Amino acid sequence: MTGKNVKRQFLYFLLIFLLFPQSLFSSGATLYETSLRKVNEMMSGTNPRDFSFAVIGDSRDNEEIFRKLLSAIEKARPLFILHGGDIVAKGCESELIRFLSFYDRTTNLPLFVIPGNHEHCPKEKDSLGPFKQLIGPSNFTLNFPYLGLTIIGLDNSRGYLTQEQWKVLNEATKIRKPHTFVAMHIPPRTPRWGERHTMKKGSRELITLLAGVTAAFFSHLHLYDVDAIGDLRLYITGGGGAPLHPFLGFGRADYHFLLVRIKNGEVIIEPRFMNSEALRP
16 A cells, blocks of 8 residues: 555544544444454354345435435344445545445444445546545455355446456355355346346356356346346345436336345345335334
8 A cells, every 4th residue: 555545544534533533433444344343243143044134235315215224124133234336426535434424323234335336436546445445345255154154245336347356256156155145236238137237248257157156136227126047046226225217127116125034044035115014114
């Protein structure tokens, strides 16, 4: 890390401390690091035969909806939340600091975020620099052997995967874990989802590699949908608060999150919609 980046990171966390001295994030840790520590602390009280996590995406521009969804998620008592990206509109430090403050005031649940296209800050040479400084790595693998759970989060927010990401995904999917999930921001092109707002290249190769995973999660499109390709289930969950997309010709354009429950080895993935009884007070 260069001296300029060290100074910038120091200023980021100094600003957070000055504005929000009681914030969980004033320790200097990223959201990812703090969340991972919290999950590990919660592990001893988690039943490996019956646990859950939530998945949500595209929560930018509507704190009111996102807050209601977080409240509903808390009632479901998941171990953590996996976010498919677009937590803010432009990805610069001021917006990310505001997001961290909002999240810290709203819930204590661990949160792991995959960057979306809106996490790129146009002012920065490294457009994901503020995200990596404050939120966490753009690519990550969560391994929880006690639960038999692996989650591979990859940044495809530019519409494709790099050679290094393909290598990571190829190696990870070779190792069969009881429950392996893959998550990215932009969904692949499929006959159902077409070419609008999907990956620019690599869709066919991605679907081939994903054939052995439990399920894959995507966001970017502001709706809920599921596509089945053989035994593989691909989910779009982009109803976290951003303006909905009712015009795509597939899916359900409602605010929602997914609850992923693993009980006695069986995986149940259930959408919970804002206008359903499950989300009403």
